[in-house]
Amino acid sequence: MPSSIKQLKYFIDYLLVKNDVLSKNIANIGTKNYKREDVVFKNLMNENMNSVLRTTSPKHYGSNSSGFVGGRSFQMVYDSDNDAVSGINNVDIDKEMTELAETTLLYRFTSRKIGNYFRSIQNVIRGGR
Numbered sequence: 001m002p003s004s005i006k007q008l009k010y011f012i013d014y015l016l017v018k019n020d021v022l023s024k025n026i027a028n029i030g031t032k033n034y035k036r037e038d039v040v041f042k043n044l045m046n047e048n049m050n051s052v053l054r055t056t057s058p059k060h061y062g063s064n065s066s067g068f069v070g071g072r073s074f075q076m077v078y079d080s081d082n083d084a085v086s087g088i089n090n091v092d093i094d095k096e097m098t099e100l101a102e103t104t105l106l107y108r109f110t111s112r113k114i115g116n117y118f119r120s121i122q123n124v125i126r127g128g129r
Contacts (some may be wrong), residue, residue: 008110011106012111017074019104025096026091026096034089035076035078038077038099039076040074040076068126078127093110
């Protein structure tokens with residue numbers, strides 16, 4: 001598989017995690033003292049070499065939890081902004097909905113690019129038919 005397709009796959013993985021985090025933020029807009037979360041990609045190998053992630057389930061996202069998506073490291077972070085934008089917590093519904101729409105569009109574009117690549121391979125295998 002070409003490296004460009006692998007990078008698109010990594011990007012899809014990131015967008016899926018980003019979508020989950022944005023959905024969680026939106027769902028908690030009315031939760032008092034909830035801190036919005038975000039996903040940050042970075043090289044965590046050196047920083048977290050000796051750290052231990054403790055969760056009760058592999059599906060849990062915790063504060064500053066880290067993991068690997070498609071070989072790329074990412075980190076879940078809390079937004080340190082203490083302004084109660086919604087009056088209850090620091091979740092700005094307009095910002096979250098905008099980011100969710102952007103993530104959705106990027107997901108659709110990226111999945112189409114991957115689909116087109118595999119369709120072209122199918123055409124070659126079929127002899128251009």
